[in-house]
Amino acid sequence: MTAATHLVGYDDAMKAFDPVFGIEVHVELNTKTKMFCGCENTFGNEPNTQVCPVCLGLPGSMPVTNEKAVESAIRLGLALGCSIRESSRFARKNYFYPDLAKDYQISQYDEPTSYEGELEVVLDDGTVVMIGIERAHMEEDAGKNTHVGGTGGIQGASHSLVDYNRGGVPLVEIVTKPIEGMGERTAEVARAYVATIRDIVRALGISDGRMEQGRLRADVNLSLRPKAADGEDQSAVPFGKRSETKNINSLRAVERSIHYEAGRQAALLLAGQPVVQETRHWHEDTSSTTPGRSKEEAEEYRYFPEPDLLPVEPSREWIEELRATLPEHPAKMRARLREEWGFSDLEMRDAVAADALTLIADTVAAGAAPQAARKWWMGELARTANEQDVTLPELPVTPAHIAELQRLVDEGKINDKLARQALEGVLAGEGSPAEVVASRGLEVVSDDSALEAAVDDALASQPEVLDKIREGKVQAAGAIVGAVMKATRGQADAGRVREIILARAGVEG
């Protein structure tokens, strides 16, 4: 900790040293049930309500592998360009911890399902980086400890509570090979890599990838080594001691933790002090890390093949069937869609960030213009989702609804304001946009005689408006438009109302 107060800036650290990093990403799969039992795999329930003898590790209970989780894991492996093992085994990783019901985790050790892959990662400026994937293996999640009293950490707590709802939730852990040669782009590459994994699991539909809820978590390993002398081969220089920053739960934090760790390690090395090989905790509030377990206290997990489970042996035919279901690489799909839709970079990035790409694509496929589709999903619906604290896909509205709504606008049957009311009805479960328009009587009034009568009514109470218009203050017509819209509960065709007012004043529109 002595050097922690003398951090070296990231850029300086990267000038002085050659960084090597590796990332472990844990993805919680969205299968209906847990990895080895029939308990529901959902989030946010009362503690210890989604448990059974198996995921509580009660004496006598035994695991049974969730086939759907295996399928998801294989599809993910394929999407990462991995080879799929014809026979892979689960293994027990033994360690005592209260949140680990059996005091061993069922994982995969020397025979992971997926191994040796390569993933294309596209940086913001279009640079393409290939990331080597070491393995992607299946395992079960642990429960969750809550430390009561004190500051929430285990130190100073009076006691701890364990919630096993998450225990046994299926996970895939993706491990990269050491990534070298990224220099000052290390943090950016790390972030882009995790973002790509997130996009892939979403595109596969196997996880919602929500980092803020821990559905996707990253552990970042980083080490620094001296720069090779001119003409020397950098890859011949041995790796430095690494730290592993655990459980990073946002893309921003992936980037910032690397900034911090690079600075911390560089400061130590420049001061002639050793970097300790250890796990570290990330603190969002201070953008810094603190030491966790020391890795030098040799981790002894006593792995051995899980005798309660048979090996996973996917047939070649099945693997090929699953390969055929793989979605397009997210970066490639985005580039193609941006081109097709004519979105700006910013519009595209926002849509991706809001998980709206598929929704927009489906809305376009249902007949809406891309910009109109974007406007609905990123505007009104994004606001609604935000208010209700749900994701866009969770809203009770379909791309087909939005395409229909836009069609009604395009056909002049409703205006924007009425369209928003119609959407409100759809979200309230009143039916399709057309049904809501009919049942709420939202159709635009464009019948001239009705509009003329309404305009004349409004003018009768504000006769001075006509004079103002004649004097050139055309914007004064707005007051009458507003009054007419109010009188018709928004159903008047505002453009036509304006024309009528100007005609009354004897002015050209």
Added chain:
Amino acid sequence: MTDWTDPTQVTRASALEMADAMRAGTVTSVELVQAHLDRIAAVDGPVHAFLYVNAEEALATAAAVDADRATGAALPLLAGVPIAIKDVLVTKGMPTTAGSRILEGWLPPYDATVTAKVRAARMPILGKTNMDEFAMGSSTEHSGYGPTHNPWDLERIPGGSGGGSSASLAAWETPLAIGSDTGGSIRQPAAVTGTVGVKPTYGGVSRYGAIALASSLDQLGPCARTVADTAALHEVMGGHDVMDATSLDEPVPSCLEAARDGAANGLAGVRIGVVKELGGEGYQDGVKQRFEEGLDHLRALGAEIVEVSCPSFKYALAAYYLILPSEASSNLAKFDSVRFGLRVERDTIEKTMGATRAEGFGDEVKRRIILGTYALSAGYYDAYYGSAQKVRTLIQRDFAAAFEQADVLVSPTAPTTPFKIGERIDDPLAMYLNDVATIPANLAGIPGMSLPAGVAPEDGLPVGFQILAPAHEDARLYRIGAALEKALVAQWGGPLASLAPELEVAP
């Protein structure tokens, strides 16, 4: 003929005789259960076969069966026949300890698959039987609740780990019992108490709800006083279970039919292999003598006796005592004070876990956890666990070759008649040696049976005869076992257990 009004005679009938008598209306299930509860009350003080007696529920189950039978409803074969369950199986609403103080007072919230099958078969559960703690032992001396005594000689061990189940049968406290066999825990207790016990093919009976000792070796099986009774119980217990990924997805073998066939039709054309390595030096004279006599009977029944060699068996005990502790060290980790069982509170969770395990586990359990933890450690894994798994493959090959030459293999079940309680308590290796003939079957996953071969002339104590069959061929055990049993019973003039000295009955 059994006098069904005499409680003593009632408890000495076989399970199938009891089932027949109930169907004939000569006895009720309530009468059967009551007779056995009375017997337990009379003799279980000194025998100590039971850790828990389930009187109320057993009588209620019996009454319900009797009521249904009175209406003429169709009932399963063994409906109303009482049974005892080894305390390794979880039983909803009945304490389950696996013989360990660490689980004292724990009430499982669920039934093991086999428990559920016993209930579905409408069999009144008399109670839970004593065992070596977590099934680690060959004597039941390593129970956290005190030893079980052999009804043949109360100073001797009833075998282990299922000594409670075997003693309860020999003491006429139950006609049927369930055991678990990891290295001989069904067969060796059967041998030393003059009863019958079967370890089915690995995967033939669901392990779901059986508190695991060594997952790749454990198998539940039937225990009784006759071959046909074990056959009938085997059919109740067996079958595929979606809750056990290692359970076999194939029909339950026709055990009872095979037993009847063997008893009725003899063994003409059957080839029986005597395993050279499971005999000779280290085997008690009387054991060898009774075994040879068994072979004579088999020959007389028309079987051909051949000698087979299984050279890798000499490594079996060593491999077993690496694989078992390794798996057990992991299986027993969950007894950590957090969710169930004993909790010895200390100021940190690590210390609480440590103190709980230190106080809750007995010496034999600790010995094996330490062994297994060491054997699985990085740097030792290949030399120990890895090598042991290779030995396992060699043993499987030996069996495969032997079964080319013979339909079944035979040997004495245990090298000696029961030793005295306390005699080997400080010499674990001597105790481990008692399982030398039973362990290979577990390492290979094949089925095995022990049935009474008579008593050793030098000490008058029971000797067991072991039959081993290829995987999935459990029915062969029953065919050959029933044929041999019939010949022996004719020679003895009754089941071997009836030759045991009468136990003193508590007033």
